[in-house]
Amino acid sequence: MAMRMTIPIKERSGSTSLPFASRIQAWFRLFIIEMRRTPALYAALLIAAITAWGMWSALPAGVVRWDEVSHSAGSAMIPASAIAAGIGAFVARRDERLRLDDQLAQTAFGQARRDLLSLVATLVWCLAGYLIPVAGFFAYASAHATWAGPIWGYVSITVVTIVLGIAGGWFVGTIFPNRFSVLVAVGAALAVHGVYPLSVRFRTEEWIDPDGSVQFVTTEGWYKNLIPYEVLDYSNVARMLWWGATWILGISILLLGAAWWWRHRSFVALIGLSIAALVSGPAAAALIGEEPVMWLQAVYVQPLCEARLGGQIEICVHPEDETLLDDVTAVIEPLIAPVAGIPGVPIRFEEQQPTDDTSGTVWFYLYDEESLDLNVTSSVIRELMREPSGEVLHGAGSAQYVVIAWLLQESGVPSDEGTMITYLWPISFSQRVDEAIAAGITDPNAFAEFMNTGSDRPRDASFEADVRAAIDRFAALPDDERRAWLEQNWDALCSNELTLDDLP
Amino acid sequence: MSGMNSRRGGLLCPPSWAQRADAGVRPYRNGGAIWRIAVLYLVSRRFIQTLAAIAALTALTWSVMRQTPTQPIPGMDLEMVTARNETLLLHLAAALLASVIGIAVFTPFGETERVSPVVLPVMRGLHLLLLFPIGCAALSLVISGWADVMPGVDLVPLFLRNALFLTGLVLLAGRVVDVRLVWMLPVMLGGVTTVSLLRKLDGMQVPEELWRDNGRNVLALDLSHGHATAICLGVGITAFALYIRDGVRDTEAEN
Numbered sequence: 001m002a003m004r005m006t007i008p009i010k011e012r013s014g015s016t017s018l019p020f021a022s023r024i025q026a027w028f029r030l031f032i033i034e035m036r037r038t039p040a041l042y043a044a045l046l047i048a049a050i051t052a053w054g055m056w057s058a059l060p061a062g063v064v065r066w067d068e069v070s071h072s073a074g075s076a077m078i079p080a081s082a083i084a085a086g087i088g089a090f091v092a093r094r095d096e097r098l099r100l101d102d103q104l105a106q107t108a109f110g111q112a113r114r115d116l117l118s119l120v121a122t123l124v125w126c127l128a129g130y131l132i133p134v135a136g137f138f139a140y141a142s143a144h145a146t147w148a149g150p151i152w153g154y155v156s157i158t159v160v161t162i163v164l165g166i167a168g169g170w171f172v173g174t175i176f177p178n179r180f181s182v183l184v185a186v187g188a189a190l191a192v193h194g195v196y197p198l199s200v201r202f203r204t205e206e207w208i209d210p211d212g213s214v215q216f217v218t219t220e221g222w223y224k225n226l227i228p229y230e231v232l233d234y235s236n237v238a239r240m241l242w243w244g245a246t247w248i249l250g251i252s253i254l255l256l257g258a259a260w261w262w263r264h265r266s267f268v269a270l271i272g273l274s275i276a277a278l279v280s281g282p283a284a285a286a287l288i289g290e291e292p293v294m295w296l297q298a299v300y301v302q303p304l305c306e307a308r309l310g311g312q313i314e315i316c317v318h319p320e321d322e323t324l325l326d327d328v329t330a331v332i333e334p335l336i337a338p339v340a341g342i343p344g345v346p347i348r349f350e351e352q353q354p355t356d357d358t359s360g361t362v363w364f365y366l367y368d369e370e371s372l373d374l375n376v377t378s379s380v381i382r383e384l385m386r387e388p389s390g391e392v393l394h395g396a397g398s399a400q401y402v403v404i405a406w407l408l409q410e411s412g413v414p415s416d417e418g419t420m421i422t423y424l425w426p427i428s429f430s431q432r433v434d435e436a437i438a439a440g441i442t443d444p445n446a447f448a449e450f451m452n453t454g455s456d457r458p459r460d461a462s463f464e465a466d467v468r469a470a471i472d473r474f475a476a477l478p479d480d481e482r483r484a485w486l487e488q489n490w491d492a493l494c495s496n497e498l499t500l501d502d503l504p
Numbered sequence: 505m506s507g508m509n510s511r512r513g514g515l516l517c518p519p520s521w522a523q524r525a526d527a528g529v530r531p532y533r534n535g536g537a538i539w540r541i542a543v544l545y546l547v548s549r550r551f552i553q554t555l556a557a558i559a560a561l562t563a564l565t566w567s568v569m570r571q572t573p574t575q576p577i578p579g580m581d582l583e584m585v586t587a588r589n590e591t592l593l594l595h596l597a598a599a600l601l602a603s604v605i606g607i608a609v610f611t612p613f614g615e616t617e618r619v620s621p622v623v624l625p626v627m628r629g630l631h632l633l634l635l636f637p638i639g640c641a642a643l644s645l646v647i648s649g650w651a652d653v654m655p656g657v658d659l660v661p662l663f664l665r666n667a668l669f670l671t672g673l674v675l676l677a678g679r680v681v682d683v684r685l686v687w688m689l690p691v692m693l694g695g696v697t698t699v700s701l702l703r704k705l706d707g708m709q710v711p712e713e714l715w716r717d718n719g720r721n722v723l724a725l726d727l728s729h730g731h732a733t734a735i736c737l738g739v740g741i742t743a744f745a746l747y748i749r750d751g752v753r754d755t756e757a758e759n
Contacts, residue, residue: 042685046692053696058703075703079695083688090684179550179607179684180557183600186691187564190596197589199571 030114034121043087043122044129047162050083051076052133062327062369064144065320070151073134074232077158081165081228082189084126088169089185091122092259093177112264119170119256126162131155147301147320153235160248161228165189167252167259174259193229196221225287243286250280300352308333312340316350321366328366331376334411336384342483344490349380377413378423385494395433395451396424398463399498402470403486409475417464427464437496470500477504545627554608554635561604562642565597569650583653587711590650592698594663595723597647599694601639602670603687608635609675609747610683611754618751629748636671640664654711657726662715666723669736670694672743678752697723 018026051073058072092115138150169185176184199221224230231244257272303316308329313336315329332349339345348361364379366372381404385396396404404424413419417427429451436450474482485504492498510517519527532540572589576582609632611617617624644660670690677686701714701724708714715726722732 039682039685042681043688046688050692050696054699057700075699078699079692082691082695086687086691087685178553179610180553180604182684182687183557183603183607186603186687187561187600191564194568194592 027113027117031117031121034117035124038091038118038121038125040087040091040122040125043083044125046083047076047080047126047129048133050079051130052136055133055137060368060370062372063321063323064141064146066141066145066148066150067320069137069141069145070154070236073137074154074158074235076130077161077229077232078190078193080126080130080158081161081193082186084162084165085169085172085185085189086182087126088122088166089173089181090169091118092170092173092181093263094118094173112260112266115260115263119166122166122170123163126166127159130158130162144323145320146322147318151236153237153241154232156241156245157228157232157235157248160245160252164228164248164252164255167255168192171255171259174263192227196224196227196230222288225290226284231287240287240290243283243290247280247283247287250276250283252276254280303350303352309337309340312347314348316348316352317366318351321351324366324369324372327369327372328364328376331373331411332364332380335377335380335407338407338410339486339490342487342490344494346384374422377408381407381424395436395447396430397433397437397496397498398427398430398467398470398500399493399503400496401427401430401467402474402500402503403493405471406474409471427467428459430467431460431463433496434499466500470503474503542627542630545631548612549608549610549631551608551631551635554604555638557604557608558601558635558639558642561597561600561639562646565593565643566646569593569646583711584705584708586651587653587714588701588705590647590653590659591701591714594647594659595666595694595697595701597643598663598666598670598723599690601643601667602674602690605632605635605639605671606674606678606683606686606690609678609752611751614754617754624751625748628751632744632747636667640667643667654715656728657712657715661727665727665733665736668740669722672736672740675743675747675752676739679746679750681753683752683754693723697721700724 054075055069055072058068058075060068134155141150168188169182172185172188173181225240225244226247228244228248231240231248234240235244253272254276257269257276260266260272261269301318304319304322304325305314305316306325306329307314313332315325315332317325317328321328328351336345336349346360346362350361350363351366352363362380362383364383365375367375382396384404384407385400401420401424405420408414408419408423413423420427432451436447439450441447441450477485481504486493489498489502492502510519510523569589572586573580573582609628640663644663647659647663650659670693673689673693674683674686677683677689700721704713712726715724722729722735725732727733
């Protein structure tokens with residue numbers, strides 16, 4: 001009896017399709033194959049390297065701030081989206097798979113489904129390449145930052161821009177399948193990011209002043225807020241983030257829909273195009289109308305303070321710089337100790353500049369541990385001697401220069417000329433200040449003009465020798481005598497009324 | 505054909521090209537055959553399209569730089585803006601030129617070409633040593649027309665150095681992965697350099713600082729940093745020699 005080799009059609013089950021679970025399993029298997037074989041893996045590695053390098057190099061020494069960590073997460077936007085665009089163009093319309101040609105030729109999945117999985121695998125790898133290092137740095141920040149939390153806007157805008165890069169590349173690779181399509185896509189991505197800063201000339205207009213002179217003014221381009229890299233800076237503002245992300249995703253869907261229609265003439269592509277038009281249009285209109293520059297106003301935060309020198313001074317930092325407070329006090333305390341308690345000497349030293357009133361408080365700039373000595377010391381000595389009214393003087397006269405040099409010496413900083421130039425200014429500058437005061441110049445603009453006109457004058461060696469001698473003399477005074485002189489003359493010293501001749 | 509075989513040193517050797525041509529088996533004599541192979545080689549490398557890509561890159565660089573203002577604008581440091589645009593465009597042009605060359609050296613023939621005899625290294629050498637100078641000459645011509653706003657910084661030699669380094673990296677990476685993918689490397693390095701400079705731009709006092717980046721990025725150092733120039737030349741020349749000898753990987757599956 002002959003064996004039946006095939007089952008007659010009438011005896012087969014009614015449905016020829018796979019059960020739902022099996023179909024999902026088949027999709028998943030093909031997706032895993034795509035994930036393992038797609039060249040987007042290389043793109044992911046490079047995107048991860050760029051992101052990690054950008055975030056690492058933006059970390060200040062000795063302090064972790066959420067603002068900087070979050071903002072640096074966006075620093076990879078330009079190269080990451082360009083690489084995403086290139087890999088999108090490379091993968092689009094590419095049926096070749098590593099060691100899988102025969103297997104894929106026999107799959108029951110049609111070309112459209114394979115394209116979809118290829119696109120998804122590219123998206124997943126590129127986004128993973130970006131998000132994994134970001135997650136690592138955010139975890140580090142959550143463990144070490146002392147104030148606030150992550151700003152997701154920077155990450156979100158970069159993520160949707162990478163999606164836009166892949167969509168743009170996919171579009172280029174689909175309609176222009178060529179070995180050079182990757183470069184077209186990369187060039188387009190870079191051009192999109194660079195169009196605003198490089199179009200200054202387009203936005204420059206001639207302006208005739210009332211006196212007849214021709215001036216040039218640069219206007220903000222109406223398209224500025226449509227460019228992802230320009231939106232990045234304002235993506236910590238909720239409205240800008242949502243409209244920006246919606247606009248970028250809308251354009252991405254538009255490009256993918258157009259590419260899908262070009263290759264597959266699919267109804268799904270028409271749906272995508274319709275959604276994109278509905279979403280991106282209003283978002284673009286909203287973005288064009290926004291003026292985000294108005295939103296960037298500093299907010300005063302209750303500082304973290306520490307009393308020193310038996311309560312004679314108080315040193316305050318922003319809570320996010322809590323880890324630097326000990327270093328800051330180690331710089332300020334020895335610098336102020338010799339004059340602490342003298343009437344008129346500032347008692348509060350603060351990192352933030354309050355918006356209402358700065359009188360009585362010395363404001364200093366703080367960035368990180370490495371630049372702390374320079375930033376804090378130069379800020380403090382420049383603002384230490386104020387006029388009794390609270391104003392900061394425009395420059396230190398020779399008497400102030402001598403006292404400041406002595407204070408630096410007392411705190412362990414050498415007061416040689418190089419150091420003084422780094423922390424304060426050259427001796428010749430003090431000589432000009434003396435001359436300005438003697439000439440009765442008090443107006444700030446006139447003072448600045450006077451200082452500029454003498455900036456190229458040859459050095460006066462005898463004056464410099466006098467200043468050096470005065471510093472040595474002042475440092476050699478008995479403590480009691482020097483303290484008494486400072487208490488008696490501090491206000492006059494701050495008002496720049498004293499010269500070398502008035503020093504003890 | 506078998507009647508044309510000759511015996512040399514006791515071995516039966518196939519006929520030479522000239523013998524074949526004399527016998528009418530091949531329509532070309534040696535010169536014609538070499539010319540034809542050279543032309544076909546260039547066609548297989550999309551030479552015309554590569555030249556078009558270099559022309560497009562040159563035009564892009566030229567036109568973008570033309571958008572830089574030439575008149576003083578209140579609130580704008582004209583020298584700094586000009587220096588910024590020149591520097592960023594130079595990095596962009598070098599990265600994209602290296603990418604173009606990386607894509608141009610891809611061969612579509614795979615194994616057939618890999619087992620081909622000695623003519624290919626010569627072809628590879630001629631192709632690369634034709635393409636690279638053309639690209640460099642075209643872009644150098646554009647760069648030489650830019651305003652000199654950075655004293656002590658010679659942009660044309662810097663461009664040549666960076667282009668040599670990036671092209672060398674592309675060719676070296678092309679030995680490891682499919683050469684069609686290594687455009688990512690110069691794009692990444694160009695992007696990293698650009699982003700790094702943009703981040704530091706606010707703190708720069710003079711335009712020359714654009715070429716005094718930290719010592720780790722050889723692309724962002726001027727010619728006074730001898731180690732950067734030495735690294736670029738070393739990588740470039742080594743990579744060119746290795747490419748001419750061995751070629752690059754033309755598929756992900758090569759073993």
